[in-house]
Amino acid sequence: ETGVTQTPRHLVMGMTNKKSLKCEQHLGHNAMYWYKQSAKKPLELMFVYNFKEQTENNSVPSRFSPECPNSSHLFLHLHTLQPEDSALYLCASSQVYSGDTQYFGPGTRLTVL
């Protein structure tokens, strides 16, 4: 039990669909992150939220839209995705000033048809 949960665990969607990924952390952290994990590539940081404010957006296409309503919840809204967006999407959390020690959720395996 890592204290970070993600739903759904698996998602298959068409390119015209709109879906959302959800992350919740139960660790009392105040920073949350979205990563993309593709086969044989390093983890790619997508978004960072500190105290609910977005502090990083690593040139992520606008078809990915994050939302952080509070320090415990993080969403990733998806629309008009491409097949190359198929990957494992990982959420992580940490204390703001310990951004190196991040705790990951189990991920959502996304397949875009």
Place this chain on the structure above:
Amino acid sequence: GQQLNQSPQSMFIQEGEDVSMNCTSSSIFNTWLWYKQDPGEGPVLLIALYKAGELTSNGRLTAQFGITRKDSFLNISASIPSDVGIYFCAGQLEGQTGANNLFFGTGTRLTVIP
């Protein structure tokens, strides 16, 4: 972006054997982390290192922060089947803070043959 070279990319070992893997970079890091990812799960933090030369153990796992601050090593002693998974190194650049300065290696896939 910053590149961490992790080797080997994969390992096949017999149960009971010891395992060594490493992570190197051309840049100086002030933090090294080692994660393990089981199939279908997210990475789990195993060991965190914050000082050059630091040697830290977690059960059968031992990790070291290289003296040059450009590398780190992870050793697993007396491997068991549940050690199977992908091991990732991650490092934070010297003088930097925040998640945007945490870089991950490509992972070492470990297979343990009973």
